[in-house]
Amino acid sequence: MKTIRMTMAQALLAFLDRQYISVDGQETKFVKGVMGIFGHGNVTGVGEALERSPGELIYIQGKNEQGMVHAATAFAKQTNRRQIFACTSSIGPGALNMVTAAATATVNRLPVLLLPGDNFASRQPDPVLQQLEYASDYTVAATDAFKPVSRYWDRIARPEQLMSAALQAMRILTDPAETGAVTLALPQDAQAEAFDYPADFFAKRVHAIDRRPPSRASIERAAALFTEAKRPLIIAGGGVHYADAARQLASFAEAFGIPAAETQAGKSALPWDHRLNMGAIGVTGSLSANRLAREADLIIGIGTRYSDFTTASKSAFRQEGVKVLNLNVNAADAAKLNGIALTADAREAIAALHAELASRGYQAAYSADELERHKLVWDREVDRLYAEESAEGLSQTRALGVINQTIDSSSIIVCAAGSLPGDLHRLWRSSEPKTYHMEYGFSCMGYEVGGAFGAALAEPDREVYAIVGDGSYLMLHSELLTSLQENRKMTVLLFDNHGFQCIHNLQRGHGSDGFGNEFRYRSPGTGRLTGDYMPIDFASHARSLGAAAFTAKTAEELREALLQAKKETRSTLIEISVVPGTGTSGYEAWWRVDVPEVSVSDKVIEAHQAMQARIREAGPY
Structure with a gap:
């Protein structure tokens, strides 16, 4: 039997580079490349393999581990799960930064391959830098946190284990019913250990995704x-x-x-x-x-x-x-x-x-x-909300109307969390399939910018817009820099409404006066965050990263900024000032949010009683 001596990390990349899928007779290279941030847990293993023998796999440098996995997840979503990126990190905090994004992929049934570094399999230098020590079970590592959010999980403690693990990983990644995050934890010494792998392990594999017919x-x-x-x-x-x-x-x-x-x-x-x-x-x-x-x-x-x-x-x-x-x-x-x-x-x-x-x-x-x-009832309601003016400034629904009517119908919009998903779901008028890219399975704040970058990687010939609230943008915007580095243009439409207004509205709808959700200074008088709104210059922040940036406070300014942004060849941010609380609300629908049974507030008690009445009307299944 012919063998090839390679390190485990080199063998993993060589294997991934030869994986293809076939859907309806159309063959596609499955693994586009690897996104990564290097540290001591992967730089001399997977990192060396990417530097010296990447094959056709491209490498994209992430700026935040969660952000790059969001980008990989969005890439898989936009390609209808026909292509993926793998994501690699060091051990410890680098690895754990990917857990939230792993859950996002799994909940949304989207394939992403995670390759976090792990503790030394030999344990010779234990405890290594960033190692989590679990005194009663030394086999437990930080990478065990991926188990509940992965559809398949394995630790490759010996180089020969890679062969069976890699095949199982591909089984899940290409399964339309079972797909999600796959985690292969890679101890940093095992990554560099060599083994004589059978040559046919690196042969081209085509995974046929057959359409399951009904009986x-x-x-x-x-x-x-x-x-x-x-x-x-x-x-x-x-x-x-x-x-x-x-x-x-x-x-x-x-x-x-x-x-x-x-x-x-x-x-x-x-x-x-x-x-x-x-x-x-x-x-x-x-x-x-x-x-x-x-x-x-x-x-x-x-x-x-x-x-x-x-x-x-x-x-x-x-x-x-x-x-x-x-x-x-x-x-x-x-x-x-x-x-x-x-x-x-x-x-x-x-x-x-x-x-x-x-x-x-x-x-x-x-x-x-x-x-x-x-249909006419709803079309007229959307028309009304798209045209609605507010004496206080630009309303959120008016801003969305301007955007919807100005950008090309073939453009892709990306969103994930806050009040914007509700307004977009109700109001956005999509004319073409795959132009509405919403992560709402996990509703993960911070997905939007990384997700837009992933969508731009998948569809470089379309304009891609991240529609994001200021709260979500502040949580995670690092892959805006990566989009500039990779020359993959996207446009960030940042709705500045001074905080986590979606949850602020949810509070006030269930007995609260509103607490802890707006971006305000702490007031000396109340001791709470009830002072003036904090002035944040998001456009200047984007410019500091190298992006083009515009601001808009009126419908006319927004329309002009969108037209100018379309002319830009680099990633762009438009800071849109909108009046808080000017989105849509429920249209004869209910969402269960449990309210305290006991409170010093009569409003809370009333909200609890209303909740109980709605629970009695809901179905059991």
Whole structure:
């Protein structure tokens, strides 16, 4: 047997460089490259291998470990999970900085490969710098923290262990149902240890991602649900995008006259002006979609994991005897809400169900006029909010309207947390698939800038906009510098509303007067953060990094800044001053936020009682 003597780190990179996937006969190189920040735990192992023998893998220097994993996650999302980046760090704090982003990838069913350095396998220099010592179990290291947030975890303590671990890693990374973060912890001495690897370990591997077809029996069970269904409603989730099923979704809805609503991950599967697209569903949903959900007798969830936002904490579907049909490649998601599971690839499942319902002559009972009225109600509401003026300054909804109407319809917007996801879900008018990139599975503050960089890596020919609040930007903006370093332009649209206003509003809606969420100076009079707003010059900060920057306080200034930003060839930031509290609020939807049963405040007690009443109305599943 022919062998090649390599270090474990060199062998890992050589293996990753030869991995391909095949979807519908189209072959794609799976691992684009490695993002990393070097330290003593990886610089002379993985770092040496990247320097001397990277093959075709590109290396991108991250500026914050969490930020670079967000970028890798966004890259995978924007490529429909067809390509990934690996991310490497040192041990200790460098590794642990990636844990939050690992959870973000796993919750969102997105593949990312994490390669943190780890303690010496030999233990000769223990405790090494940054080593976590767990006195009762010396096999525990900081990298064990990745276990609950990884779909696969392994520690490569001997170089020959790499072979089985690498194959298992690829199994998970390429599995549409089970994918997420994969962590291979790499002890720093084992990275540099050599082994005679079989040459065929480095042969080109093509991982065929076959579309899972539905069984005939499952199609018949699903079709039987339509026998009595007069008012079905489709909920389009992220699985529609990952299965490239947007066209099939539109054909299905049109053939049977079924309206559709969108989750955050599913948004842009149908264009906003499609006659059957009723907009967002759930807590951040449209009035039209939420009313249709309340009256629906059959919910058809396609590629959704049914988060509490989608189901309005299980209060959205209130029709007596409502049934749920779940088309999902993931069996766990297909079993949710006590539904009937149609476990299959979304595109295959839609096509098979379409054929079966057509053979049975099925049609929903909605009239064209009724659906047109529902859509018109919401379109007019969006028009109103996009045009709404505030005497105090630029409102958040007005700013979003200007942006939506000014940037190209092919542009990609990226967002993740705060009040902006709710407004975007309700109001943003997407015309093309994959132009709405929202991380709302984990709602991870700090994803936006790194995510926009990842999207720009994936789609260099499109304009990419990070829509981010000031609170999220302050948490993590480091990959703005990386975008400049890599000459991958993105535009950061920073909404400055003086703090964590989303949670500030949530507080005040549940009995609080508002506490600890605005960026104010501490007041000598109250001893609390109730002084003046802190003046922060975000545009100057961006310029100091080398980005172009503009400021906007009016709709006209914002429109002009967007036009100027489009002309820039480097990453750009627009600082947009918006009036706090000028976003949208719930449209007949509820989100469960538990309120104290006992308090010195009557407002809190009243909020608790209101919460209890809503809990009694919610479903158990």
